[in-house]
Amino acid sequence: MKRIEKVFLFVSQKSKELGKEEIASGFGITTKEVAAAFGIQRTNASKDLNELVKDGLLVKVGGRPVQYIDSSLVPHIHQQQSMQGAAGTPHVKDETDVFKKIIGGKGSMKVPIEQAKAAILYPPKGLNCLITGATGSGKTHFAHIMFEFAQEKGLIQNQQELVVFNCADYAHNSELLMSHLFGYAAGAFTGATKEKEGLIAKADGGMLFLDEIHRLPPEGQEMIFYFMDNGRYSKLGESAKEQQADVRIICATSEDASSYLLSTFVRRIPISIHLPSFNQRQTQEKVELVRLMVGIEAERIQRKISLTEDVVKALIGSVTYGNVGQLKSNIQLICARSFLSHMDKDDILITLEDLTEEIKVGLSQLADDRQILADLAQGLEPIMEVYPDQNVLRPLVDSYELPYNLYEIIDEKAALLKDDGVDQESINQFIMTDINVHLKSFYKDHRLTFDIENKLAEIVEQKVIDLTKKIYEMAKNKLNDSFQVNFIYAMSLHISSFLKRHQIEGHGELSSNDSIRKMVKEYPDEYEVALMIKDLIFEDYQITIPLEEVDYLTVLLVSLKKEKATGRIGIVVAAHGNSTASSMVQVVKQLFGSDNLVAVDMPIEMKPRVALEEIIKATELVNHGSGVILLVDMGSLGTFSEEIHRRTGIQVRTIDMVTTALVLEVARKTELLDTDLDKLFHSLKSFRGYGNALNQGVELVQTQKNPDLKRAIVAICASGKGTAKRMKEIIENCLAEIGEKDLEVLPISIVEMASVLKILQTDYQLIAVTGIVDPKIDVQYIPMELLFSGEAKQLIQELLLDAENHFEPLVLDEEKTWQICEEYLRANFTFINPEKVMAPFWTFVEELTTLFLKEANQAFTINLITHLGGVVERVLRQDVLTVTEDQLTSEVLPHVEAVEQVAKKLEELLFITIPPGEIYYIWQIINNTLATERK
16 A cells, blocks of 8 residues: 555544544644654655645645645535634635736736736637746746636636747747647658647647747747637648647747847737836735745745744845746745754744845845835834745746755655764755755756856865955955955966966966056055965965066956956857857856857867858957957867958967866956967966866876877767766776876767767877767777776776777676666766666666667666666756757657657656657667667
């Protein structure tokens, strides 16, 4: 018998032991009683109880805490309610107007609600409408409320669901867009063996929500407005036959509709509903929004949550750009942190001390707004108490909603750590880190606070960062001035670069010149502070800073106070891969706020001439008259500078082997120091990075002087990310143990394998390849299952000692295969429980094996299960792999859809949705295994 069934029997028996009067008065069985009876966490008990309520087997009664009884006893309650109108009886849904439950219905939301009602009720079939508003203002949630209102009024049948289509998913592929919206006929393209209905057919008689409508290309807009005009459409490959559908359409955008949408499309949408930003809301509405969202969290953990007055103010003030969505994410963060600190208590009290520094800043944000402070003083109680089950709205539907129950994760992880004998303080530290990783990873696309210091610590020694913080406070006090927000980052990188030069070259001097000396003389106060910085560095590192370096510290201090100069050198970062260059540029922009650099991403299939044209456009974009530094990774890119100069007249200097640290250094120097293109170019050629281990510098120089190609091992997985990076870690650990330093490990994707390997064979001396497939090049291949079998160190030693070694695939039984996979999942993933996911993973792989392969393949099983761990983890983090329109060809699409069908059962078991990009990479593993079998 399942646990949930036992819980129902327990509550049912206890309910029958209660008298009619007790039940009518709101008495029942609490979550705490159920948790104690079965020895489970309260969040798990709450989950089972709420699931039974949803199934109609139990009902909620009572006040605080919420209690449960067998639903068969509900007639007693209804009878008593009709006689007495007793408080605390089960909530009866108000089916007259769901809009009455929206906060601000008589204030800032009054006009949007009236417009929405008019659009829904307009005879005979309502009006199509467009919802506009800033990111996080609640457009998706508002669309769901409109849909519920239409159902309440009997305009849409209750069994129908709102059909949602995100236009961004197919913004650049009209064929895929048409097939998903309108469906396709059999034979429409290769692999389309049977016809398929689209979302329009699914929404027939109901409503279709087109989110991010501004991402729809013109041809996509034309498809939609043709359907709006006459209600008819054709499936892909079925032009001679038209289908009919009755669909109400709601569109949403955060952009200016007139700028992104065709005028012919906009004219077909008679009602435009604009939702206010958070700052446009009335003060009392802001307070009620806090109460609502805290209530959602209280319901999730089934505990009362109390907030002090300062906490509410800080939450309101912390909303600076993300609107209601940002408020929601901040509340989820502080509730999760406080839940961890109060796991053994029935109630949770959140005080100012429980807030992160980023949210505490919200108090100072309110300091200049006297009106809101006055309003809060009148309407805000000293302690806001929020109970479970008091919200009249279901959890807000939007992209800020976590796709998993964070409190269950906290509960389970805390229990595991406690069982392992970990003390409570350490448990709190471990799980607090998890909370931040969960939420910051999930919200990174919503511009939540970017944890810059953690990023900086990846490339700069923490000791340098701590020193820079002392310098910042000292400089601010001595100069009585404010600095740019990037002071910590710019000064840290500058000091780290000096220390590295000093370690490598035995000195750290920058050769000063007359212009620098002349500038320094004009800023005596800054020079005095620079001398103090010299003393602070000596105290921490016992290194004497030369006066020439003090000059540059002075210039740095001055430039950090000044507005950005004009005429700066431009920066173009060009690298192979779908997002390699963009990722590096994004980090630098977030650190420095730089606007003089652009990225050129070059998928491996991009031809060199096409890449040249893209780089020329980027060069012209960032040129401000002082020339452009071109930072490239490898291949033919290093030869473009002369061609660019010939065609544009712009002076270009090229630096190869680009890294994030190099881009940071270029941005730092172009932002903060007066220099010309050639001086910058020559200074970069000797740049050694910001590495934490300063004593590695000499080895770096020695390596660069070696005329031979650097040796490397290639690690191949589906995406070039999760599993490949783990293989890289295993190999690097083995290399460190055996004292081998001059060997690099290069993770790559099977999708780009053929073309990337050609480039790598030119730039490196490849001595081995490991991973999910043997690329059949003239180097040793180590099967991935061998690497994970615990024999990695021995394999690497044998490889280095004997170049003629040949590694046969490991013959494994099912038990050993299962063990390797489970151990890998346990060691490498944070948010999945290997004991729970191994069975569904195994079944999924068996079904794919039966469908695509001739016989069981243990190497394939290990490859795919280890990859699936990364899939689930990325889905939970909302950081999934994506697929381009060029990759998802008509030849590939049928296979991807076949995998998608098999994956449905896995999705149901794990309560997740695997997106198309991840499905595509699963197919790539299958496809490469098939290719290997054919060979």
